[in-house]
Structures are given as structure tokens and as C-alpha cells.
Amino acid sequence: MVRRLNKKAIVGLSIFFFFVVIAFFAPFLAPYDPNEFVGIPYSRPTSEHILGLDRMGRDILSQLIYGTRLSLIVGLTTGTLMTTISLLIGMTAGYFGGLVDRILSTIIDVFMVIPGLPLMIVIASYIRFRGVVPIILVISFTSWAPGARVIRAQTLTMRNREFILASKITGEKSRRIIFSEIMPNMLSLISSNFFVACLTAIVGEASLEFLGFGDVSAITWGTMLYWAQNSSALLNNSWGWVLAPGIAIATLGASFALLNFSIDELTNPKLRGV
Amino acid sequence: MSFSYLVRRLLLSIPTILIVTVIVFVLVRLVPGDVVDLIIGTQKFLSEEQILKMYEDFGLDKPIFVQYFIWMKSMLSGNLGISLRTGEDVATMLLQRLPVTLELAFLSIFVSIIIGIPLGIISARKKNTFVDNLIKVVGLVGLSSPAFWIGTIFIVIFSFYFESFTIFGYVAFFENPMKNLQVFLLPSFTLGLMIAAQILRITRTSMIESLSMDYVKVAYSKGLGKNKVIYKHAFRNALSPIITVTGIQLGYLFGGSIVIENMFALPGLGRLLLQSVNQRDYPVIQAIILFIVIVIIILNLLIDFIYTIIDPRITLG
Numbered sequence: 001m002v003r004r005l006n007k008k009a010i011v012g013l014s015i016f017f018f019f020v021v022i023a024f025f026a027p028f029l030a031p032y033d034p035n036e037f038v039g040i041p042y043s044r045p046t047s048e049h050i051l052g053l054d055r056m057g058r059d060i061l062s063q064l065i066y067g068t069r070l071s072l073i074v075g076l077t078t079g080t081l082m083t084t085i086s087l088l089i090g091m092t093a094g095y096f097g098g099l100v101d102r103i104l105s106t107i108i109d110v111f112m113v114i115p116g117l118p119l120m121i122v123i124a125s126y127i128r129f130r131g132v133v134p135i136i137l138v139i140s141f142t143s144w145a146p147g148a149r150v151i152r153a154q155t156l157t158m159r160n161r162e163f164i165l166a167s168k169i170t171g172e173k174s175r176r177i178i179f180s181e182i183m184p185n186m187l188s189l190i191s192s193n194f195f196v197a198c199l200t201a202i203v204g205e206a207s208l209e210f211l212g213f214g215d216v217s218a219i220t221w222g223t224m225l226y227w228a229q230n231s232s233a234l235l236n237n238s239w240g241w242v243l244a245p246g247i248a249i250a251t252l253g254a255s256f257a258l259l260n261f262s263i264d265e266l267t268n269p270k271l272r273g274v
Numbered sequence: 275m276s277f278s279y280l281v282r283r284l285l286l287s288i289p290t291i292l293i294v295t296v297i298v299f300v301l302v303r304l305v306p307g308d309v310v311d312l313i314i315g316t317q318k319f320l321s322e323e324q325i326l327k328m329y330e331d332f333g334l335d336k337p338i339f340v341q342y343f344i345w346m347k348s349m350l351s352g353n354l355g356i357s358l359r360t361g362e363d364v365a366t367m368l369l370q371r372l373p374v375t376l377e378l379a380f381l382s383i384f385v386s387i388i389i390g391i392p393l394g395i396i397s398a399r400k401k402n403t404f405v406d407n408l409i410k411v412v413g414l415v416g417l418s419s420p421a422f423w424i425g426t427i428f429i430v431i432f433s434f435y436f437e438s439f440t441i442f443g444y445v446a447f448f449e450n451p452m453k454n455l456q457v458f459l460l461p462s463f464t465l466g467l468m469i470a471a472q473i474l475r476i477t478r479t480s481m482i483e484s485l486s487m488d489y490v491k492v493a494y495s496k497g498l499g500k501n502k503v504i505y506k507h508a509f510r511n512a513l514s515p516i517i518t519v520t521g522i523q524l525g526y527l528f529g530g531s532i533v534i535e536n537m538f539a540l541p542g543l544g545r546l547l548l549q550s551v552n553q554r555d556y557p558v559i560q561a562i563i564l565f566i567v568i569v570i571i572i573l574n575l576l577i578d579f580i581y582t583i584i585d586p587r588i589t590l591g
Contacts, residue, residue, distance in 0.1 A: 110293045113570045117529030118547055118563060122301060125551045199418060206420045207533055211548070225423065242430070246423035253418025264479075270486055 006265055012258030019252055023068040030062035034219050042236040051240030054224075055231040063219050064244050070220040074132050074205045075252065079198035081140040086147030086193060091178050093148070094155025101152075108152070111145035117207065124213035131215040139204045147193045154189055158182050188263050195260035202253050221245040280575070287571045291564070295349075298563045299342050302556050309358045309554040310334065332358055345560070355557035357550075364561045367546065374444065374542035378465065378535070379527050381458055385466025386473055386523070391516065393470075394477025395509065401482060409474070416471025422533045425464040429537075432460060442539050461538045465530050469523040476519040480512040487511070513584050521577040525570045 022029060031048075032038050035058060043053040051060035093104035119142045124134060158164060159182075167177050183190070208214055209222025216223055224245040227233075233241040310328050320328075329335040333344060348355060354364035397409040432439050440456050447454040484490065485508050493503045532544035539545075543562055550558035581588045 106289060106293065109290050110297070113290060113525075113567050113574075114294055114297070114563070115525060115529045115566050115570070117526075117532055118544075118566065121532065121548065122298075122551055122559065122563070203418070203420045207422060210420070210422050211533065211536070225426075229426070242423075242426055246419060246426070249423065250415060250419035254414050257414055257417050268479075270482055 006262050008258045008265065009262035012255045012262060015251060015255035016259070019068055019072055019255075022065055023072045026065050026069055030059075030065040032059040032062040034058060034062040034066040042233075042238050044237065045240055051244050052238055054227065054238070054241055055233075060224075060238075060241050060244060063224055064221070064248060067219045067221045067224055067245065068248070070132055070218060071202065071205065071222070071249070071252070074136055074220070075198050075202040075256075078136045078139050078201035078205070079194055079256075081136065082144050082197040082201065083147060083190065083194045085140060085144040086151055086197075087183070087190065089144070090148040090151030091155050091182060094152040095159055095174065095178050095182065097156075097159070104148075105152070108145050108148050111142070112149065114142070116142045116204075120204065120208060121211065121213065124208055130213075132218065132220075135205055135208055135214055136201075138208070139201050143197070143200050143204065147197065150193070151186065151189065154186055155182055158185060188267055192260050192263040195256045195263070199253050199256040199260070202249060202256070206249050221249050283575055283578075290571070291567060294567050295346070295560070295564060296342070298560055299345065300338065302554070302559050303338055303341075309556065311554075313359075345557075349564075354561045357555055357558050359550075359553050359555050364557050367558065368543070368561060368565060371541060371543045371546050373446075374540050375528075375531055375535070375544060377447065377454075377458060378461055378531055378540065378542060379524070381462035382465035382469060382527060382530075383520070383524065385462050386469035387520070389466065390470035390473030391477050394474045394516075395481055395504070397474070397478040398481035398485060399504070409478075413471045413474045416467050417475070421464055421468050421530055422537055424467060425460070425534060425537050428460045428464060444540050457538075457540075461534045461540060464537075465527065465534050468530065469520075469527070472519055472523055473516065476515050477512065480515045481508060484508045484512040510584065514581060517577060517580055517584070521573060524573050528566045528569070 037057040038059050039049065039053050039057050041053060041055050041057045043049060043057070045052045049059050049061065051064065054060055054063070089104055089108065093101045093108070120138050123138050123142070164177060164181055167181055172181075205214075205220070206222040206225065209216075209220060210225050210229065212226060214220070214223055214226070216226060222245075225242070228238070228241045228245070309332065310325065313328070326335070333341060336344070345355065354368070356363055357367060393409050393413075397406045400406045429441055432441055440453060441460060442457075444457055445453040485504075487508075489511075490503060490508050493507045498507075528544070531542060532548055534540070535542045535544040536548060543565075547559065547562045549555075550562070
């Protein structure tokens with residue numbers, strides 16, 4: 001199995017597990033309590049505080065380490081939920097066809113043309129309860145459509161293959177055909193969808209939190225950037241405060257992008273390297 | 275593209291637009307905290323009757339579906355309504371902000387194309403070399419970093435090293451073209467880089483694909499020059515997917531412009547949308563989202579039309 005993994009997959013997986021380990025062992029890795037006042041606000045990086053301190057004198061490195069937890073959880077949960085919605089709607093539309101397909105395809109079209117971020121902002125601003133759960137729901141609810149469209153198309157091409165027709169003739173139930181016959185044959189498409197969804201979720205979460213639609217008292221990479229922006233971190237020369245969360249978001253995002261590319265290469269040999 | 279095809283496509287998009295209007299209309303009204311609450315704020319001296327009068331004046335006292343039909347009726351007669359906060363005509367507000375967003379969109383797409391396509395072609399030609407890997411890493415950063423963060427870095431760099439450079443403060447193009455372009459430079463690069471990463475990736479993939487085709491070998495064996503083969507034969511055939519991706523990105527551009535317009539204080543539609551959301555200014559929110567949706571539908575139609583120009587094998591009908 002390991003030999004079949006390409007370079008991109010190895011790099012992507014390594015980054016991903018690196019963050020998982022950090023999230024899991026955060027209390028042991030973080031040098032300070034992320035909510036504790038440990039020095040003069042806006043302190044420059046020193047050997048004790050590698051990334052400096054924030055406006056309330058809290059250690060930025062510790063915040064970054066603790067922030068990995070929520071950022072990772074939101075990314076993965078949203079990715080899973082979004083992929084599930086795309087799968088259910090896409091496969092149902094593609095398999096049943098006819099009126100069901102008409103209705104579901106119209107819904108997919110509607111969500112394709114409604115621009116995601118404005119819709120997220122409209123919904124997020126109306127939710128009174130601030131936290132990660134609304135963010136997970138809002139991003140999943142607004143971003144599932146492109147995935148559903150691809151999965152529908154793939155299901156359509158599979159619907160009339162012989163092995164599916166054979167199952168139909170032997171009297172298999174539709175639900176069983178969809179989940180045990182069609183779905184396993186789309187695994188590469190589904191996982192590539194999942195990685196794109198996680199990437200969308202990580203960047204979407206950060207954008208919403210940056211605009212102030214998250215729980216600003218929680219510690220995530222997005223809220224760190226929100227506070228950095230709102231406390232004029234850069235005017236105070238707190239470089240670490242702005243750079244570190246962004247680099248973390250980009251690196252985790254890149255790991256999902258790499259995993260997605262590695263699947264592309266598995267399915268399209270022309271793209272493979274030597 | 276035949277005229278009847280155009281009409282049919284436009285007719286087909288009507289149900290989509292209708293559903294969008296319902297979703298947007300209901301969503302902005304569903305959740306607590308309406309415009310009247312916000313106007314009253316902490317001023318407790320308004321009497322019960324005065325508050326009811328306010329709901330009546332805004333037309334918010336009627337059942338939601340009645341409100342919807344009143345809105346639809348005035349929309350169809352070309353009246354977008356007036357802002358609940360400023361009393362301004364919504365159509366005028368939109369027209370005022372539109373040039374800013376259009377300029378940002380146009381410049382961002384321009385930036386993304388002049389960066390994305392050449393780098394994609396170079397990357398495909400030098401597949402698996404150092405240059406290719408370098409370009410791929412740059413593309414990966416563009417794909418996975420949030421735009422607002424890249425924007426922040428730009429602001430920092432420019433405010434440190436180019437002190438005379440104007441970052442904030444919108445100036446209309448006809449007032450002072452140079453200043454205008456200066457103000458738009460950073461926002462359009464911020465947004466453009468994000469889109470360039472997507473264009474770069476698809477250009478590389480589809481160029482690699484078309485460079486391995488038989489007709490490319492035939493062209494080479496005819497003795498055609500390298501550039502001619504790459505640009506006239508391979509690139510032309512690689513164009514369709516590139517245009518598809520660029521088109522999809524045009525849609526995302528409007529979403530991205532909300533964040534960017536806010537960061538760089540550009541008075542465009544995105545900034546207006548965020549303000550209206552915060553002020554629960556229903557008619558303005560509805561009008562902006564509806565406008566974006568219609569633009570995206572028209573863009574999709576245009577892209578289908580462009581396919582027929584670059585690839586004569588495709589016919590619409």
C-alpha cells in the first residue's frame with residue numbers, strides 16, 4: 001500500500017498527521033495557558049515567547065497550538081457533512097432520474113448560482129448563538145452544490161452499467177444498490193470531494209471568523225486573525241500574531257489540496273511524475 | 275448560437291431565479307432582530323403605537339408571503355424599493371457602487387489570467403523539473419491561503435517599503451486615473467492571485483493532456499516551430515477547461531470581493547452588502563444578491579457561447 005502512495009499523498013498525509021498530533025497533545029506542547037496573562041502586551045518575540053504576546057499579554061504560540069484543535073475539528077466535520085449532503089443529493093438525483101432528478105437538479109442549480117460567501121454572511125449574521133456549530137452548519141449548507149453535481153453526473157453514467165442492471169433484476173432494493181454497489185465504485189471521486197470540502201471549510205471558517213461571525217472568545221486560527229486585525233497587531237509590530245495563524249491555515253489547506261491532487265494523479269496517469 | 279436557444283436558456287433560468295428570490299426573502303426575515311429593533315436600539319421612549327406605525331410604514335406588518343408578492347410586483351415593474359435605513363432608492367445605491375465592484379472584478383480577472391495561463395503553460399512544458407515544482411508550490415500557496423490574509427501581508431509590505439503608495443481611499447477613475455489604479459492595485463492582486471492559482475492548475479493539467487496528443491506529434495513532424503505547435507495547436511485545444519474554470523471563478527469573485535472591499539475600504543457592492551446585513555436593510559440585501567445571481571446566470575450563458583467560438587465542433591441548440 002505504501003509503495004502505491006505517491007509523493008503528494010505522503011507529504012499531504014504527513015502535514016495532516018502533524019496537525020492531528022499537535023491538536024491531540026496541545027496541553028503538553030503549549031508552553032503556557034493560552035488564556036493566561038504572561039507578560040507585557042504586544043511583546044516582541046523572545047526566547048521565552050517565540051511568537052511574542054498578544055494585546056492581552058497572552059502567549060501567541062500557545063494560542064496557535066490550542067487553536068489547532070477547533071480549526072481541525074471544524075475543517076473535518078464540515079468536510080464530512082458537506083460531502084455527505086453532496087453524496088445523498090447527487091446519488092439520489094442520478095440514480096432515480098425522472099421527476100426526482102428534475103427537482104434535485106433545480107435545487108443544485110439554485111445553490112450553484114447563489115454565491116457562497118454572501119449567503120454564509122447573511123445566514124451567519126442572523127444566528128444569535130455564536131460558536132463553531134453554526135459555522136459548520138452554515139458552510140456545509142452553502143457549499144455542497146458543486147460536489148453534488150459531479151456525483152450526480154457520475155451516478156448517471158453508472159446507473160445503466162451491467163452490474164447495476166443485474167442487481168436490479170435480482171430484486172435488490174434501491175437503497176442497497178446505491179450504497180453497496182454504486183458508492184464503492186465512486187470512492188476516488190468521493191474522497192477527492194472530501195478533501196476539496198475540507199479545504200473549502202478551513203478557508204471558509206477563517207473568512208467568517210475574520211469578519212467577526214464566529215465566537216470571538218474561542219481560540220481558533222480565524223479568531224486569532226480577527227483579533228490581530230482589530231487590535232492593530234501590525235502597527236504594534238506583532239508580526240508573529242498575523243503571520244503564524246495564516247501560515248497554519250495555508251499549510252493545513254495545502255495538505256488537503258495535495259491529497260486531492262494525489263487522487264487526480266491516481267486516476268489520470270498522464271499527470272504522474274517520473 | 276441561435277436566437278431560439280438563447281431565449282430557451284433564459285426562460286429555463288427563470289425558475290432558478292424565482293427560487294433564489296424566495297430563499298433570500300425568507301432567510302433575511304426568519305431570524306430575530308429586525309430593522310425596527312435596530313433603529314429603536316436603546317431608545318425606549320417610543321410608544322407602542324409609534325413602533326407599530328414603523329412596522330406599517332416599512333410594510334413589515336403584513337404576512338411574509340404578502341410582503342413577498344408586493345416586493346415581486348414592484349421588482350417586475352423595475353422598482354427595487356427604497357433602503358429602510360437611509361430612504362435612498364435601492365437602484366441608485368446599486369448603480370453608485372457597481373462601477374467599483376466591476377473594476378475590481380475586471381482587474382482581478384485580468385491579473386489572474388496574465389499570471390495563471392503563462393505560468394501554467396511553462397509548468398506543463400517543463401513538467402517535473404525544478405521550475406515546474408516551484409510554480410506548483412506557488413500555486414498551492416495561492417489555493418490554500420485565505421485571501422484576506424494575503425491582503426494583510428500586501429498591506430504590511432507596501433506600508434513599510436513604499437510609504438508614498440496610496441493603499442486606502444477610493445478615487446474614481448475619471449477623477450484621477452493614476453491614483454485610481456494605485457488604489458485598485460493591491461485589492462485586485464489579492465483577489466487575482468487566488469483565482470490565478472486555480473487557472474494555473476487547470477492550464478497545466480489540460481496543456482499536459484493536449485501536448486501528449488497525436489496531433490501535436492504530427493505538427494512537430496511537419497516541421498512546425500515549437501511556439502507555433504504549443505500556442506496554435508496545443509493551447510487552443512486546452513482552452514475549453516481553462517475557460518470553464520475561469521467562468522466558475524467569476525462567480526466566486528463576487529463572494530471574495532466582500533472581504534476584499536472591506537479590507538481595502540472600497541465602496542463597492544460587497545461592502546454595501548455587509549453593511550446592509552448588519553443593519554437588516556432587507557430591500558438592499560435582496561437586490562444585491564438577486565443582482566449577483568442574475569450576473570452569474572448571464573456569465574454562464576456567455577461562457578457556453580465562447581465554447582462555440584474556440585471549438586467549432588461544439589454547437590448549441
